[in-house]
Amino acid sequence: MTLIARYKLDGNARDSAGTAHGTAVDVTWAPSQLVDGGGEARLNGTTSRIDTAIQFSSETAVSLPVWFRPGPGAGHLIGQHDGTNGLAIEQTETGKIRLVVGGTASTEVTVYPGEYHHAVAVYDAAEATLYLDNEAVATVTATVTWPAVPVTLGARADSSAALACDVVDVGVYDSKEIPITVPTDGLTIRYTMDDVTGSTLVAETGDYNGTISGAAQEPGIKGQALAFNKSNNDHVYVQIENSIRYNILSISCWVKREYSTAFEAICSFSGIGNERVDFYIQGSSGFLRVQVSSSGGSQVFGSPSGGSVHDGEWHLAQIEVNADIDEVNFFVDSQHVGSLDISAIGYTGITPQSLVIGCMVPENKINFLNGMLDIFSTHNRSLTQTERQDLYTEVTGNTFFNISGITYRVGRDLGGVGQAYNPHPSPVPNPTAIPRSGRSSVQGVTALLARPAWFDQRDGSGGSHLTPEGVVSRPDRQGRISGNTTDPNGNPVSRRVRCFERTTGRIVREGWSNSAGYYQFDDLDPAKRFTIVAHDHTGEYNAVIADNAQPEVPA
Numbered sequence: 324m325t326l327i328a329r330y331k332l333d334g335n336a337r338d339s340a341g342t343a344h345g346t347a348v349d350v351t352w353a354p355s356q357l358v359d360g361g362g363e364a365r366l367n368g369t370t371s372r373i374d375t376a377i378q379f380s381s382e383t384a385v386s387l388p389v390w391f392r393p394g395p396g397a398g399h400l401i402g403q404h405d406g407t408n409g410l411a412i413e414q415t416e417t418g419k420i421r422l423v424v425g426g427t428a429s430t431e432v433t434v435y436p437g438e439y440h441h442a443v444a445v446y447d448a449a450e451a452t453l454y455l456d457n458e459a460v461a462t463v464t465a466t467v468t469w470p471a472v473p474v475t476l477g478a479r480a481d482s483s484a485a486l487a488c489d490v491v492d493v494g495v496y497d498s499k500e501i502p503i504t505v506p507t508d509g510l511t512i513r514y515t516m517d518d519v520t521g522s523t524l525v526a527e528t529g530d531y532n533g534t535i536s537g538a539a540q541e542p543g544i545k546g547q548a549l550a551f552n553k554s555n556n557d558h559v560y561v562q563i564e565n566s567i568r569y570n571i572l573s574i575s576c577w578v579k580r581e582y583s584t585a586f587e588a589i590c591s592f593s594g595i596g597n598e599r600v601d602f603y604i605q606g607s608s609g610f611l612r613v614q615v616s617s618s619g620g621s622q623v624f625g626s627p628s629g630g631s632v633h634d635g636e637w638h639l640a641q642i643e644v645n646a647d648i649d650e651v652n653f654f655v656d657s658q659h660v661g662s663l664d665i666s667a668i669g670y671t672g673i674t675p676q677s678l679v680i681g682c683m684v685p686e687n688k689i690n691f692l693n694g695m696l697d698i699f700s701t702h703n704r705s706l707t708q709t710e711r712q713d714l715y716t717e718v719t720g721n722t723f724f725n726i727s728g729i730t731y732r733v734g735r736d737l738g739g740v741g742q743a744y745n746p747h748p749s750p751v752p753n754p755t756a757i758p759r760s761g762r763s764s765v766q767g768v769t770a771l772l773a774r775p776a777w778f779d780q781r782d783g784s785g786g787s788h789l790t791p792e793g794v795v796s797r798p799d800r801q802g803r804i805s806g807n808t809t810d811p812n813g814n815p816v817s818r819r820v821r822c823f824e825r826t827t828g829r830i831v832r833e834g835w836s837n838s839a840g841y842y843q844f845d846d847l848d849p850a851k852r853f854t855i856v857a858h859d860h861t862g863e864y865n866a867v868i869a870d871n872a873q874p875e876v877p878a
Contacts, residue, residue: 331361366477368487398486429461548697580694609633621668627661629835802874815840
């Protein structure tokens with residue numbers, strides 16, 4: 324690529340690739356998650372404008388890439404155009420964008436206000452092409468006559484055609500180039516583990532293929548997974564080039580691991596200097612764990628107090644390392660299980676240079692995994708709770724937990740004796756089971772002519788899917804059952820705990836006891852009786868810790 328200027332817009336219009344510094348007029352500056360060390364220029368659509376120091380005169384090939392978030396109205400997004408001659412990307416009164424060469428305009432292309440898009444105007448050999456979010460979407464066949472004005476953003480050089488928009492990371496090339504971009508949904512890396520060619524793990528996102536060392540494909544949670552043998556130091560190594568900076572790093576991966584007292588890795592990112600994010604599984608408890616290192620070398624590590632993932636079943640393990648709020652959040656099977664304060668180390672984000680999967684520390688490779696991994700992905704932004712549940716649902720078909728991995732059986736007649744609990748169970752689907760939030764995995768209609776909604780099984784009223792807490796529960800659903808889980812020696816231990824309605828065998832609550840062994844289920848009907856079951860780490864024996872339990876109504 325022949326890059327002649329790059330404007331990261333980190334509080335000014337300086338050229339980060341050279342000396343072609345520009346001028347910003349009436350621009351509001353803001354931080355950005357999209358660019359390593361960059362920012363965002365917010366243009367008001369009336370007086371704002373950015374003039375670069377680049378002015379084409381006889382060039383026959385140029386490229387102008389820009390990240391932008393469209394606002395209302397029409398105007399000039401980027402280009403060298405004086406209203407008569409030149410090349411530009413414009414937004415029309417319809418809110419769509421188009422490519423303009425002189426007085427000839429391309430077809431209009433839809434963009435979405437409030438969402439980031441990546442647009443590139445490419446001119447070569449008397450043909451101009453508009454690329455939007457990595458796809459060629461419009462073409463104009465015409466020769467550009469370059470006017471005596473600079474390349475500008477947000478308005479033409481004479482301040483006409485002002486456009487309200489936010490712009491991020493502007494490049495100027497004197498060649499035909501289409502820079503690789505981050506997908507607009509923030510997805511940066513994704514491996515399904517299905518696409519393996521020789522020793523190469525192919526990335527679904529197109530960039531950052533991995534090199535497999537030892538790990539082998541086996542049937543996974545969906546399609547193929549990679550099985551790792553720690554005795555052989557199995558791992559996958561990924562060299563990362565031209566990475567964006569992650570102020571927020573969200574990692575998702577399906578994990579299947581038997582009980583172990585060893586600390587074993589899921590993955591590890593190494594960045595510039597001492598920057599590193601290690602994502603692994605804590606010994607004994609099986610809780611997720613993270614170690615975050617800042618560029619200065621300071622470190623912090625920790626785990627949540629629940630959410631064991633070493634029971635031999637598939638679990639969706641997720642973390643979000645967020646430098647903007649100095650916090651790491653942990654999720655198991657789409658449910659939040661804890662957080663970690665990282666404010667003490669001065670962590671400002673990571674620009675990954677390498678990634679290892681199945682072990683920690685790309686440079687040294689330690690803490691190898693004994694288990695299986697499937698569908699690994701990263702995002703450069705926070706995921707919403709709905710998105711986390713969607714990542715879970717797309718694999719299991721159940722919003723909250725893995726049907727194929729459920730190790731219990733309820734409400735079945737065994738040998739002529741009905742029993743609501745079997746200590747040596749086999750898998751059985753249970754689509755009506757619900758999590759602590761109370762939101763059902765089954766849709767229904769709450770009123771005639773109403774759209775389908777998620778029923779809140781705590782009170783049966785039917786809450787919006789945007790408010791999974793539902794509404795205030797009825798007075799007859801104010802019962803509470805609480806207690807503690809221990810290991811065979813009587814020591815407090817965190818376990819998955821399920822609450823069964825005794826007469827029907829239906830699971831009405833599911834949660835985790837904390838590190839002190841304490842669990843609590845709320846919003847139960849005091850007139851009913853329940854059986855509480857704790858599931859041990861082997862998944863082979865489940866202990867009834869309370870039977871025929873009657874909920875208490877707190878004072």
